[in-house]
Amino acid sequence: MAEIQLLKGKYSLSFDHSWEGLYLSKNAELNEETAKLHIRLGRLYDIFSMNDEVFYHFNEALGISKDIYFENEEDVDQLIASYMNLAVKERKLENYKIALKHLDSCLVNETVVENKQVEMPFIDAERGYIMLRLGVLNEAERLLHSASKNTDNKPVHYRTNISMYLGELKTATNELDSAAFYYNKGLRLIRAKNYRSDLMPDILRKLSQVYNKKQQYVRAYNYLEQSRKVADSMLQLRNITNGELFEIKDGYLKSLSQKNEQLAEQELLIAENELVQFRLKIILGLTVFLIVALSVVYRMRLKLKRTLLDKKETELQAKVKEEQSKAQIESKSKELTSYALQLIDKEKDIDELLQVLKEESPSSYKAMSYKYTKGSKDLWDSFNLRFTEVNSQFYEKLKDQHPDLSVTERKHCALIKLNFGTKEMARILNIEPHSVHISRSRIRKKIGLDRSAKLENYIANL
Numbered sequence: 074m075a076e077i078q079l080l081k082g083k084y085s086l087s088f089d090h091s092w093e094g095l096y097l098s099k100n101a102e103l104n105e106e107t108a109k110l111h112i113r114l115g116r117l118y119d120i121f122s123m124n125d126e127v128f129y130h131f132n133e134a135l136g137i138s139k140d141i142y143f144e145n146e147e148d149v150d151q152l153i154a155s156y157m158n159l160a161v162k163e164r165k166l167e168n169y170k171i172a173l174k175h176l177d178s179c180l181v182n183e184t185v186v187e188n189k190q191v192e193m194p195f196i197d198a199e200r201g202y203i204m205l206r207l208g209v210l211n212e213a214e215r216l217l218h219s220a221s222k223n224t225d226n227k228p229v230h231y232r233t234n235i236s237m238y239l240g241e242l243k244t245a246t247n248e249l250d251s252a253a254f255y256y257n258k259g260l261r262l263i264r265a266k267n268y269r270s271d272l273m274p275d276i277l278r279k280l281s282q283v284y285n286k287k288q289q290y291v292r293a294y295n296y297l298e299q300s301r302k303v304a305d306s307m308l309q310l311r312n313i314t315n316g317e318l319f320e321i322k323d324g325y326l327k328s329l330s331q332k333n334e335q336l337a338e339q340e341l342l343i344a345e346n347e348l349v350q351f352r353l354k355i356i357l358g359l360t361v362f363l364i365v366a367l368s369v370v371y372r373m374r375l376k377l378k379r380t381l382l383d384k385k386e387t388e389l390q391a392k393v394k395e396e397q398s399k400a401q402i403e404s405k406s407k408e409l410t411s412y413a414l415q416l417i418d419k420e421k422d423i424d425e426l427l428q429v430l431k432e433e434s435p436s437s438y439k440a441m442s443y444k445y446t447k448g449s450k451d452l453w454d455s456f457n458l459r460f461t462e463v464n465s466q467f468y469e470k471l472k473d474q475h476p477d478l479s480v481t482e483r484k485h486c487a488l489i490k491l492n493f494g495t496k497e498m499a500r501i502l503n504i505e506p507h508s509v510h511i512s513r514s515r516i517r518k519k520i521g522l523d524r525s526a527k528l529e530n531y532i533a534n535l
Contacts, residue, residue: 075087075088075091075094075110076113078090079113079116079117080267084117087113087117088117091110091113091114091117092114094106095107095111095114096332098110104137104140104141105141105150105151107137108133108134108137108138108141108151108154108155109134109151109154111130111131111133111134111137112130112131112134112154112155112158114126115128115129115130115131115134115158115162116158118130119165124162124166128159131159131162134151134154135152135156135159138151138152138154138155139152146182146184147184152181153179153181156175156176156178157175157176157196157199159175160172160173160175160176160179160199163175164199164206167206169203172199172203173200173203176196176199179196180196194219194220194223194229194235195229197220197223198216198217198220198234198235198238201213201217201219201220201238202217202238202241204216205217205238205241205242205245210242210245213242214242217235217238217239217242218239220235221235221236221239228266230268230269231268232268233259233263233272233276234269234272236255236256236258236259236262237255237256237259237275237276239251239255240253240254240255240259240276240280240283244283244286249283249287252279252283253280253283256276256279256280256283257280259272259276260273260277260280263276273300273303274300275300277296277297277299277300277303278296278297280296281293281294281295281296281297281300284296467490468483468487471483471535475519477519478519478520481502481512482515482516482519485502485509485512485516486516488501488502489513489528489529489532490532490533490535492529495510513528516528
């Protein structure tokens, strides 16, 4: 609607729709629409030469368009439009270098050019007109004719601009008939298509200058008079519109202020409600936390109490079992010791009998001695089996901690654990007491026992 009213020359209505649209797009956070409306307002203010307002809106549009581009590099339409409008404004102010820089910025990246997302004829037309102003006529002619060729029979409003620029170029090269042709082409576009009606006073004035140079003074005067009338009409319209514009803007700002006040009140009320809700949530959260914490503490105390009771019961059972085991081991150790002592007594009697046999019947001695030696081995095996039943883990620990002990040395250790003396051990093992001493010495050395430590105590603790 703003665009339609602008083309009709009803600037006040165009302003009205643009401001309302800007307010709605900002509230709805529609960035692309907001950028479009800033450009529209900048162009409207440009009609009234309000340069500060023009640059404010164009730069606002540029900032928003850059944010859109950084989020999506394919969304470049508003960025290009912002640079184009800034280029045109700088060109009007004769800041040609800045204008060319903005035109270069329209070609944001290679994809934009490849996909033809930017209007190249418009850029050529603006570049061509700047070259004309800078006196680079050959380049100006190339660019302007390229722009004209690429826009013929196309519904683009800046065809009027291109015709006017070509008229100025032909005037500069003193091709007056061609200049008149292009100026009249621009007038036809305005009258038939209503393309850029705001350019009519300038085109009529320039056409008057062409006919003045051709010394056709009557036609020159007529075109100048038409230019004045159109300009006066537009000036009057602009003055009326200017007043309406400021009334509309003032009304818009007041409306915006009222809406902002209402929003501020609503936000304050919402903030108060949120604070109350937040406090209620905290209280509820603390209550739930306290209930959960008490429940957890209560359960932990029950669990701890059960654990302590189970631990005491387990310890008591273990203690009873340990005492029972000790009693059994002690009882069996006594039986084992008694059995060993009986073996020793038996060995003494056999030794005495063998000695008598040796003296009285040497021929029978050897056979009996062999039989006795084999019987002693069987007795030891029987003793060792009973010892292992009583001290099941003794040999395992002894082997794990001291694997270099021999089988004989482990037998010695078993007898030491039962507190047998040297002579008794010699009797059971059927060896000399001296051999027992040597074996004990080797055991101490392999175990790595200090001289001050007793072998009996060490083995008793295994």
